[in-house]
Amino acid sequence: MPPRPDTDRPETATASKPQQFGFLLLPQYSMMALSSATEPLRSANYISGKPLYQWHLLTPGAGNTASSSLFEINAQTPFADAPPLDMLFVVASLGVVDYHDEAVFDWLRQFAASGRPVGGISLGTLILARAGLLKEHYCTIHWDSLRAFALEFPKVDLRRDLYCIDRDRLTCGGGTSGMDMMLDLIARVHGKKFAIDVADQFLYTRLRTSTEGQKMSxxxxxxxxxxxxxxxxxxxxxxxxxxxxxxxxxxxxxxxxxxxxxxxxxxxxxxxxxxxxxxxxxxxxxxxxxxxxxxxxxxxxxxxxxxxxxxxxxxxxxxxxxxxxxxxxx
CATH class of the missing domain: 1.10.10.60 (Homeodomain-like)
Incomplete structure (x- = not known):
C-alpha cells in the first residue's frame, strides 16, 4: 500500500495511467456498500478532470448478479475474464453465509499471491478469511457479523473498527464505511485536501478515521x-x-x-x-x-x-x- 501522506501534498506522484480497481459482486451483495466504494472514485475523476481511476464489476460466473435489493447491473464480467487489476475488492452481504466456491477462492489466492492488494467490503471479509487470506492480518467486518465471524475464525485478528488497512489487505464494515476507506486510499495518493474535496461532493462533513466505531453511540x-x-x-x-x-x-x-x-x-x-x-x-x-x-x-x-x-x-x-x-x- 502507498504510505499515508503527512501533508495535503501527495508523497507519490500520480500515475499516468488510471488505477484499475476490481469489485467482485457475490450473490445478494449490498448496493449501498458497492456505491459507497465506487462513487468516491467517480468523484475523484470528476474533480481532477482526468481518469485517475477505472473500475470493473466482476461476477462469479456468466450473467449478472442481483443485489440484496434486487438491482441488477449490466455489463458485469466473469472474474475469469477480468482485465489486469491493481486492486481487488470482494463485495458481499448476507447472501454468503453458506458460500464456499473453491474456484473463487483459488482466484483470490492467486491474485493475492501476486502481491496486489485484496479487500473485503461488508461480508467480503468473510470470503477473504475462507480463502485463507487473513491469517496474518487484522481486519474488520460488519458489526452484525462480528460474533459469527469470530466463532468461525477464532485465530483471525478481528477488530470493531470502521475499516482496516493492514499492508495489502483492506477490509471495511460495509454500508458507508466503504466511502471512508476509499477516501483514505485517495488521500494516500492524492493528498488529504483532495480527499476532502471528494467527500464534500457527497455532503460528507468530515473524514472519519479507520478506528472509529461502526455503530451509532x-x-x-x-x-x-x-x-x-x-x-x-x-x-x-x-x-x-x-x-x-x-x-x-x-x-x-x-x-x-x-x-x-x-x-x-x-x-x-x-x-x-x-x-x-x-x-x-x-x-x-x-x-x-x-x-x-x-x-x-x-x-x-x-x-x-x-x-x-x-x-x-x-x-x-x-x-x-x-x-x-x-x-x-x-
Missing part, C-alpha cells in the same frame, strides 16, 4: 445521556459471551445494586437483568438465522451453559425453540 441508540447507564449498556453489549453479574456492573458504574436497579427501571421499564438477557437472546437469534453453527456453539457464544439452557429462555422471549428458529418452522 449508545446515547443515540437508546436515547439516554446518563453516563452511568451509557457505561452499563456498553458493558452489556461487549460482554455477551461471558455475562457480567448485575452487582458487578453496578459497582463498575459507581452506584449501589439497589440504585442501579431503580435507575434502570426508570429509563427502560424493565429490570437490567431482563434487558441483558434479551440482548443475549437476540444475539443468539442472529447466529441461528445467519450461520450454520451448532446449537451448542450458539449457546456458548451467547453466555448460556447448554443448548437446553438457551432453549428455555429462548422460548419465553420468542415463543418457539432455537431449533425451530434454525429450521424456519415457527
Amino acid at each position: 449508545v446515547q443515540w441508540r437508546y436515547g439516554i445521556d446518563d453516563r452511568r447507564l451509557v457505561k452499563a449498556l456498553t458493558l452489556m453489549e461487549q460482554n455477551i459471551e461471558t455475562p457480567i453479574a448485575m452487582h458487578v456492573i453496578a459497582s463498575l458504574v459507581g452506584v449501589s445494586s439497589r440504585q442501579f436497579e431503580r435507575l434502570w427501571v426508570q429509563n427502560f421499564s424493565e429490570s437490567p437483568s431482563r434487558f441483558y438477557m434479551t440482548l443475549r437472546l437476540k444475539a443468539a437469534q442472529k447466529l441461528l438465522q445467519e450461520s450454520t453453527y451448532s446449537l451448542h456453539d450458539v449457546a456458548m457464544q451467547c453466555g448460556f451453559a447448554s443448548p437446553s439452557h438457551l432453549g428455555r429462555f429462548y422460548r419465553q422471549l420468542f415463543g418457539h425453540t432455537p431449533g425451530q428458529e434454525r429450521k424456519g418452522r415457527h
Whole structure:
C-alpha cells in the first residue's frame, strides 16, 4: 500500500495511467456498500478532470448478479475474464453465509499471491478469511457479523473498527464505511485536501478515521445521556459471551445494586437483568438465522451453559425453540 501522506501534498506522484480497481459482486451483495466504494472514485475523476481511476464489476460466473435489493447491473464480467487489476475488492452481504466456491477462492489466492492488494467490503471479509487470506492480518467486518465471524475464525485478528488497512489487505464494515476507506486510499495518493474535496461532493462533513466505531453511540441508540447507564449498556453489549453479574456492573458504574436497579427501571421499564438477557437472546437469534453453527456453539457464544439452557429462555422471549428458529418452522 502507498504510505499515508503527512501533508495535503501527495508523497507519490500520480500515475499516468488510471488505477484499475476490481469489485467482485457475490450473490445478494449490498448496493449501498458497492456505491459507497465506487462513487468516491467517480468523484475523484470528476474533480481532477482526468481518469485517475477505472473500475470493473466482476461476477462469479456468466450473467449478472442481483443485489440484496434486487438491482441488477449490466455489463458485469466473469472474474475469469477480468482485465489486469491493481486492486481487488470482494463485495458481499448476507447472501454468503453458506458460500464456499473453491474456484473463487483459488482466484483470490492467486491474485493475492501476486502481491496486489485484496479487500473485503461488508461480508467480503468473510470470503477473504475462507480463502485463507487473513491469517496474518487484522481486519474488520460488519458489526452484525462480528460474533459469527469470530466463532468461525477464532485465530483471525478481528477488530470493531470502521475499516482496516493492514499492508495489502483492506477490509471495511460495509454500508458507508466503504466511502471512508476509499477516501483514505485517495488521500494516500492524492493528498488529504483532495480527499476532502471528494467527500464534500457527497455532503460528507468530515473524514472519519479507520478506528472509529461502526455503530451509532449508545446515547443515540437508546436515547439516554446518563453516563452511568451509557457505561452499563456498553458493558452489556461487549460482554455477551461471558455475562457480567448485575452487582458487578453496578459497582463498575459507581452506584449501589439497589440504585442501579431503580435507575434502570426508570429509563427502560424493565429490570437490567431482563434487558441483558434479551440482548443475549437476540444475539443468539442472529447466529441461528445467519450461520450454520451448532446449537451448542450458539449457546456458548451467547453466555448460556447448554443448548437446553438457551432453549428455555429462548422460548419465553420468542415463543418457539432455537431449533425451530434454525429450521424456519415457527
